[in-house]
Amino acid sequence: MKKNILFLFVLIFSLSSCIEILDDLTIHADGSGTFRYNINLSSNKIKVNSILALDSLDGQKVPKIEDIKEKIQQFIKTLDAQNGISNVKVEENYTDFIFKFSCDFTNVLVLQEGLKETIHSLTKEKKATELDHNWIAWDGNKLTRSTPTITQTKVKEMKQSDLDLLKTGSYTSISRFDSTVEKFTNPAAILSKNKQAVMIKTDTYSLKENLDILENVIYLNSTKN
Amino acid sequence: MLFKKQVLFTVFLSCVFSFQAQNSENLIPKDAVTVFSINNINLFQKISLDELISYDFMYEVHQELFDGSTSGSTLKDSGLDFDQKLNVFYGKAYKSEISGFSFGIKDQQKLFTVFDDFDLIEKMSDAKTKVYGSFFNNLIIRANSALLIRVEPTMDYISEMTDSIWYARGNESPFDYFNYDEEELNILDEKVFGEEEEPNEEENQLFPDASEDPNVKNYYELRDSVQLVLQQAQLDMILNELLVLNINLPNSDSRFANQLTHDSEGIFYMDNARNIDKANGLWYFQTVLPSLYKDVQELYAGNVILGDIYLKEHAVEFDITAEYGKGLGEIYKEMNDSKFDRNILKYIPNNSSGYFSYNVNMQKAYEKAYEIIMPILSEEKNAQIAMNVLTIELLNEFVNKDALFGTYKGSMFGSFNGFKKIKTKKIEFFYDEETFEYGERVAEAEEDMPIFTYGITIDRTDIPEKILKHFGRLTSKIQNKGNYWIFENAIFDAAPLYMINKNGLFILTNDEDLAVNHSDGYKKEKLSRKAGRKAKKSGFMYANINVAETINRFPMDVLNDRQNEIIQTLKGKSGNLELVSTKTSVKKTQFKIKYTYQGDDTSGKHLLDLINSIYIVTK
Numbered sequence: 001m002k003k004n005i006l007f008l009f010v011l012i013f014s015l016s017s018c019i020e021i022l023d024d025l026t027i028h029a030d031g032s033g034t035f036r037y038n039i040n041l042s043s044n045k046i047k048v049n050s051i052l053a054l055d056s057l058d059g060q061k062v063p064k065i066e067d068i069k070e071k072i073q074q075f076i077k078t079l080d081a082q083n084g085i086s087n088v089k090v091e092e093n094y095t096d097f098i099f100k101f102s103c104d105f106t107n108v109l110v111l112q113e114g115l116k117e118t119i120h121s122l123t124k125e126k127k128a129t130e131l132d133h134n135w136i137a138w139d140g141n142k143l144t145r146s147t148p149t150i151t152q153t154k155v156k157e158m159k160q161s162d163l164d165l166l167k168t169g170s171y172t173s174i175s176r177f178d179s180t181v182e183k184f185t186n187p188a189a190i191l192s193k194n195k196q197a198v199m200i201k202t203d204t205y206s207l208k209e210n211l212d213i214l215e216n217v218i219y220l221n222s223t224k225n
Numbered sequence: 226m227l228f229k230k231q232v233l234f235t236v237f238l239s240c241v242f243s244f245q246a247q248n249s250e251n252l253i254p255k256d257a258v259t260v261f262s263i264n265n266i267n268l269f270q271k272i273s274l275d276e277l278i279s280y281d282f283m284y285e286v287h288q289e290l291f292d293g294s295t296s297g298s299t300l301k302d303s304g305l306d307f308d309q310k311l312n313v314f315y316g317k318a319y320k321s322e323i324s325g326f327s328f329g330i331k332d333q334q335k336l337f338t339v340f341d342d343f344d345l346i347e348k349m350s351d352a353k354t355k356v357y358g359s360f361f362n363n364l365i366i367r368a369n370s371a372l373l374i375r376v377e378p379t380m381d382y383i384s385e386m387t388d389s390i391w392y393a394r395g396n397e398s399p400f401d402y403f404n405y406d407e408e409e410l411n412i413l414d415e416k417v418f419g420e421e422e423e424p425n426e427e428e429n430q431l432f433p434d435a436s437e438d439p440n441v442k443n444y445y446e447l448r449d450s451v452q453l454v455l456q457q458a459q460l461d462m463i464l465n466e467l468l469v470l471n472i473n474l475p476n477s478d479s480r481f482a483n484q485l486t487h488d489s490e491g492i493f494y495m496d497n498a499r500n501i502d503k504a505n506g507l508w509y510f511q512t513v514l515p516s517l518y519k520d521v522q523e524l525y526a527g528n529v530i531l532g533d534i535y536l537k538e539h540a541v542e543f544d545i546t547a548e549y550g551k552g553l554g555e556i557y558k559e560m561n562d563s564k565f566d567r568n569i570l571k572y573i574p575n576n577s578s579g580y581f582s583y584n585v586n587m588q589k590a591y592e593k594a595y596e597i598i599m600p601i602l603s604e605e606k607n608a609q610i611a612m613n614v615l616t617i618e619l620l621n622e623f624v625n626k627d628a629l630f631g632t633y634k635g636s637m638f639g640s641f642n643g644f645k646k647i648k649t650k651k652i653e654f655f656y657d658e659e660t661f662e663y664g665e666r667v668a669e670a671e672e673d674m675p676i677f678t679y680g681i682t683i684d685r686t687d688i689p690e691k692i693l694k695h696f697g698r699l700t701s702k703i704q705n706k707g708n709y710w711i712f713e714n715a716i717f718d719a720a721p722l723y724m725i726n727k728n729g730l731f732i733l734t735n736d737e738d739l740a741v742n743h744s745d746g747y748k749k750e751k752l753s754r755k756a757g758r759k760a761k762k763s764g765f766m767y768a769n770i771n772v773a774e775t776i777n778r779f780p781m782d783v784l785n786d787r788q789n790e791i792i793q794t795l796k797g798k799s800g801n802l803e804l805v806s807t808k809t810s811v812k813k814t815q816f817k818i819k820y821t822y823q824g825d826d827t828s829g830k831h832l833l834d835l836i837n838s839i840y841i842v843t844k
Contacts (some may be wrong), residue, residue, distance in 0.1 A: 022654060022663070042651040046672045049717030095718065096652050098665075172654075174661050197661040 084110030304335030399444030560590030571746025587635030
């Protein structure tokens with residue numbers, strides 16, 4: 001499984017030219033919420049299909065679609081069994097290569113802990129320190145988001161020759177709330193018209209150059225009884 | 226009388242000197258099937274050892290040799306005698322696989338700074354010959370020549386001997402160890418995720434335990450012991466042949482001996498007749514149909530590939546001769562008796578990065594093969610073979626061979642025309658400004674795609690037309706556009722494939738421009754007359770590749786590991802690669818590969834790269 005996860009990182013970053021990634025976090029007042037993560041490789045269908053036809057890529061064995069489906073089912077089952085996590089779903093589209101993940105959580109700590117434990121369990125890797133870092137914090141009125149360490153690590157490992165290819169990929173991060181947003185710290189972020197969602201959209205090249213680009217602290221308007 | 230004495234004295238001196246001056250090629254074992262012999266190793270003086278061991282032909286023997294202590298050294302520092310040949314060889318027979326190289330020695334002391342992990346094996350050495358060993362390899366020094374060799378018994382031979390000993394001792398099948406009683410699953414005992422599981426020792430143990438008595442071995446221990454013994458036995462046999470009986474490849478095969486006399490920079494030898502033993506697909510014949518296997522071996526008798534390597538200014542040339550026996554020769558001669566189809570030149574653009582043509586007459590080849598091979602098969606007393614022979618004979622009578630070979634004559638061509646952007650569809654997310662909720666929509670996209678064209682010559686254009694018409698009715702993805710057919714999303718479910726059925730050719734291409742605008746050929750933009758004449762004049766095969774544009778840009782993703790290996794050695798180079806062939810006779814066909822290059826790399830480096838490519842292909 002560890003090899004499959006490593007392969008997925010190799011695949012994602014080798015296809016960074018036209019990959020579209022969306023992470024969408026909804027937080028309710030009580031700290032529970034929904035986390036969605038979408039990967040869209042439809043711009044790279046030819047390349048993805050040609051890679052899947054190979055035996056190996058960059059020293060990693062290329063899994064078959066059946067292997068990938070099986071691993072996704074394992075991932076769903078394991079994550080669903082974690083404390084505080086429920087309603088885990090993954091929509092897989094192997095024609096356009098779009099993958100949509102979503103789950104509900106009782107608080108952001110269990111979300112991060114659940115993801116970490118799931119990956120540990122599936123990779124049997126106890127020492128993946130990149131997963132230890134908490135990238136979301138919520139205190140009831142303030143949401144702090146940063147880039148996961150594992151993303152930082154993998155992006156730094158990218159070859160210089162792939163850098164130009166990153167410019168056409170995109171990464172979108174959305175945070176949604178029940179109440180309105182008062183302010184946020186990231187100048188690149190934009191507020192929705194209903195003032196209940198904050199979006200940061202960047203290209204994968206900028207993300208590589210500046211890993212803090214997704215960092216944001218969002219303050220909500222406090223509700224008074 | 227004086228003259229006779231002078232002649233005798235000269236002969237005597239020659240014998241003395243040849244006895245004392247052992248040539249490196251005399252240390253090539255007769256079991257070597259593939260040999261590269263480099264005459265002018267002066268070219269490699271400046272090659273670093275680190276670079277040398279990166280080549281595949283050095284892989285088998287380099288692990289212990291080059292352990293970092295030789296980092297920064299060149300061949301010049303290694304004590305080699307540059308006046309003798311450097312011979313690299315490989316061979317595989319049923320019992321063992323051998324690989325290694327032989328070379329001349331100028332300075333033994335310097336040599337042992339490279340071979341610093343080798344220890345003298347006294348029981349195998351004598352006054353004339355010293356034998357050294359390390360874990361996998363042996364170094365033999367005789368006079369001023371040396372042989373570095375690795376001998377490994379094959380797994381089939383090891384298993385055969387091990388099984389023989391194992392069962393002779395009254396043991397049961399060793400593979401019963403893996404049979405275990407499956408416990409019935411009790412659904413009440415389902416595992417709960419998250420609970421720590423204690424490791425199951427039984428599941429973790431793949432092989433039986435060793436026993437305490439060292440004389441009682443389990444099957445795998447026995448096999449290891451057998452492997453060691455066989456390795457030593459094979460090595461002893463090969464060294465006895467080479468050093469005591471003086472049996473080596475040059476005096477066993479006059480074709481190889483003759484090649485050694487050539488004054489080219491290097492020579493190449495591959496005995497295909499012995500290579501057939503290595504072909505994994507034929508093990509069935511060896512064991513189940515030994516007489517048929519013998520007949521197939523006889524058909525391959527005399528099948529050898531010989532080559533010369535010449536270094537010119539900014540060019541490396543290979544002259545290759547493929548010789549074969551009478552039976553195969555007659556088939557090849559008929560097969561290659563085919564007229565060049567000029568129509569293919571219309572479909573190769575003048576800016577093509579690489580193209581090839583291949584002209585064969587499949588019908589003549591089939592008829593001659595039928596005439597030669599069927600009598601061999603008919604003599605087999607095996608029931609399965611007899612049924613197959615009957616089937617072939619009936620098919621031969623019932624099938625309309627003119628229609629079959631009219632549809633596929635055997636000749637083909639291909640070209641690689643660089644990269645183009647092709648239109649595809651993608652899904653993109655769009656966001657509602659009010660809530661940032663998102664939806665999906667289909668949008669146009671473009672992807673880079675390598676452009677290939679491949680075509681075969683046909684007489685019966687109506688047959689592919691019939692097939693396509695039929696499939697067109699079954700799926701809307703296949704459509705007739707008048708001048709061409711299109712198969713939507715045929716390539717990786719994203720890009721269309723175009724099919725052109727004109728001018729006696731059936732062409733497959735992903736080049737939309739060719740199908741839409743040039744279905745009758747490129748006309749003025751086609752391959753130049755000069756280039757076309759070269760292709761036409763060549764025998765049954767011709768290829769021309771612009772290395773920088775083709776190999777450097779070739780999509781490695783579409784190749785398998787082995788093909789990638791070959792291409793990798795040519796990546797980063799610039800220049801032109803051209804392959805031409807002569808007319809095929811009953812005895813031989815000749816090829817010439819000419820690689821002209823630019824750049825500052827030495828000829829020696831280019832030569833090593835090309836030798837490595839050929840080594841990979843032939844291994």
